[in-house]
Amino acid sequence: MGLILAIETSCDExxxxxxxxxxxxxxxVVSSQIxxxxxxxxxxxxxxxRAHVEMLTPxxxxxxxxAGIEPDELTAVAATxxxxxxxxxxxxxxxxxxxxxxxxxxxxxxxHLEGHLYAASLEEPDMPMPVVTLLVSGGHTMLVxxxxxGQYRLLGETLDDAAGEAxxxxxxxxxxxxxxxxxxxxxxxxxDPMAISFPRAMMNDGYDFSFSGLKTSVVNxxxxxxxxxxxxxxxxxxxxxxxxxxxKARRAVHEYGAEALCIGGGVAANSGLRxxxxxxxxxxxxxxLIPSRSMCTDNAAMIAAAGWWRWQSDGGASLDHxxxxxxxxxxx
Ligand code: KG4
Ligand code: ZN
Numbered sequence: 001m002g003l004i005l006a007i008e009t010s011c012d013e014x015x016x017x018x019x020x021x022x023x024x025x026x027x028x029v030v031s032s033q034i035x036x037x038x039x040x041x042x043x044x045x046x047x048x049x050r051a052h053v054e055m056l057t058p059x060x061x062x063x064x065x066x067a068g069i070e071p072d073e074l075t076a077v078a079a080t081x082x083x084x085x086x087x088x089x090x091x092x093x094x095x096x097x098x099x100x101x102x103x104x105x106x107x108x109x110x111x112h113l114e115g116h117l118y119a120a121s122l123e124e125p126d127m128p129m130p131v132v133t134l135l136v137s138g139g140h141t142m143l144v145x146x147x148x149x150g151q152y153r154l155l156g157e158t159l160d161d162a163a164g165e166a167x168x169x170x171x172x173x174x175x176x177x178x179x180x181x182x183x184x185x186x187x188x189x190x191x192d193p194m195a196i197s198f199p200r201a202m203m204n205d206g207y208d209f210s211f212s213g214l215k216t217s218v219v220n221x222x223x224x225x226x227x228x229x230x231x232x233x234x235x236x237x238x239x240x241x242x243x244x245x246x247x248k249a250r251r252a253v254h255e256y257g258a259e260a261l262c263i264g265g266g267v268a269a270n271s272g273l274r275x276x277x278x279x280x281x282x283x284x285x286x287x288x289l290i291p292s293r294s295m296c297t298d299n300a301a302m303i304a305a306a307g308w309w310r311w312q313s314d315g316g317a318s319l320d321h322x323x324x325x326x327x328x329x330x331x332x
Contacts, residue, residue, distance in 0.1 A: 002075035003067075004311065005099070006304035007060065009092030010084025010112045011138070012036075012043045014055040017300035018067035018074075022118075022308030023125040027066035028301040030294070031055045038178050042168070049087035056095055063300070071103040076316060078108040078307030080115065082327030083139065089323035097319050106316025108307045112298075113140060113329045116264035117152070118309070119302040120289035128259045128287060134249045136273070137265030138164035138179070143207045143249060144329070145256050149309045154331045155252050156207025163241055163267045166211035170218050170237055174230055184234045185270050191235030193272075196221060196228070198240040200247075207248055214240055242272045250280050262289035268296040 001021055008015040017028040033051045037043045064071070079096030082089055093109075100107035116135050121127045132155070135142045141158035161169065164181055171180020176187070198217055201210040218237050222228060253261050261281055267273060274290055281288035295302060 002308060002311070003069060003073055004076055004078050004108070004304040004307045005060070005063065005074050006078040006110065006300040006307050007056070007092040007096045008080045008112070008115070008298060008300040008303045009052045009056065009088045010080045010082070011088060011298060012048050013298040014052050014059050015298065015300035016060040016063035017304050018063055018069060019122070019301055019304035019308065022305045023122055025122055025301045026069065027063045028294075028299055029059050029063045029066065030299050031059050034179065041172055041178050043085070045085045045087055048085055049091060052088050052091040056091060060095065071099075074103065074105050076100070076106040076108045076307070076311050077103070078110050078303055078311070080112045080303050081109040081321065082112065082324035084112055084325060086323060086325040089325065093321070093323045097321070101319060106311065107319060107321065108311045109317050109321050110303045110307045110310060111327055111329060112303070113142070114306040114310070115302040117144060117146065118305040119264045119291040119295040120262045122295055122301055122305050123291060124289050127262075127289065130256060130258045131260045131262050131289065132249060132253045132256060132258045133262040133264055134245055134268070135265045136163040136245060136263070136267035138162060138168065140265065141209050141211070142329070143252055145252065145258070150313055150330070152329055152331045154329065156209065156248065158209040158211060160210050160212040161215060163209070163211060163245065164265070166215050166241060167267065169215050173219055174222070174233065176230075181267060181270065184238055185272070187231050187234035188238040188272060191229065191231030191233070193235040193239035195232035196236035198236055200240055200244045203244055203247060207252060209244060209248070211241065238270070238272045242270070242276050245273060246276045246280055249277075250284065253284070253286060260287035260289050264291060264296060266297045269293040
């Protein structure tokens with residue numbers, strides 16, 4: 001048994017969580033800054049750092065109280081060390097290292113992307129390997145083959161915009177607000193996904209993705225058809241994104257002989273994507289690993305899950321460890 005306290009401050013959520021043995025979530029506290037950034041139409045790094053400073057101590061305290069544990073019961077303190085906004089990352093990393101020092105516990109650095117890859121394992125402890133995971137967030141879009149704990153092969157990634165970024169940019173253009181993903185998701189439910197045939201870039205071409213052309217084509221369509229119903233634009237755009245993501249992920253699962261298709265990252269909260277992944281898995285006899293929505297968007301429970309495996313394989317790190325805003329996923 002091991003108890004990990006994890007801290008996540010890579011972007012605009014201040015989060016702390018206590019997880020037992022990588023799967024049993026004793027607490028998961030997330031303080032979102034969405035309301036603070038919404039008026040600027042996106043995350044303002046300096047504002048995010050200040051909000052993390054204000055919220056982190058109460059968020060950690062709440063995570064410990066809800067878990068009902070004392071610091072001396074912890075196995076280690078983990079924190080996201082990258083990728084993300086450097087000022088925001090440093091606040092979580094400094095806090096985690098200070099607590100590790102004061103409580104005399106090991107410090108475990110965690111890659112945020114590895115956290116998203118482990119989110120599903122919080123609810124599916126016996127994650128089958130190899131597994132293909134579609135990691136779709138605001139900053140990343142990757143197709144990853146995981147052959148064992150910490151053993152990743154990057155099959156493909158976006159060549160331009162991340163999937164979440166495309167949702168956010170299209171929503172911004174349509175004047176819908178920030179963040180765009182959940183808003184488009186809600187609107188798409190009332191629209192016709194077949195109303196407009198948006199392009200599916202690189203659909204049959206390897207495992208890389210490209211979403212910037214799709215975004216431009218939404219803008220052009222709306223300019224030429226000012227009366228197009230927003231709900232139809234939203235539904236058709238979402239359909240094009242989901243179509244490309246799931247087609248490629250499905251092909252990868254078969255090519256690499258995986259038994260399961262997993263999703264993670266903020267865009268994995270999307271209703272259209274979740275539904276399509278489930279359909280494909282039922283059709284192809286695959287296990288669908290779909291984390292609950294709150295575990296798709298940024299949270300610290302997924303950092304604790306990944307931290308638990310990192311602790312077992314690498315042990316603790318030196319307190320000299322810094323943060324790296326462009327940290328890559330360690331692949332084999
Ligand atoms: O993983 P995440 O919380 O933060 C990053 O690591 O980037 O992902 C945030 C992204 C944003 O772009 C947001 O618009 C998108 O995930 N997102 C969604 C949904 N919920 C969040 N996109 C589509 N549908 C959703 N329901
Ligand atoms: Zn994330």
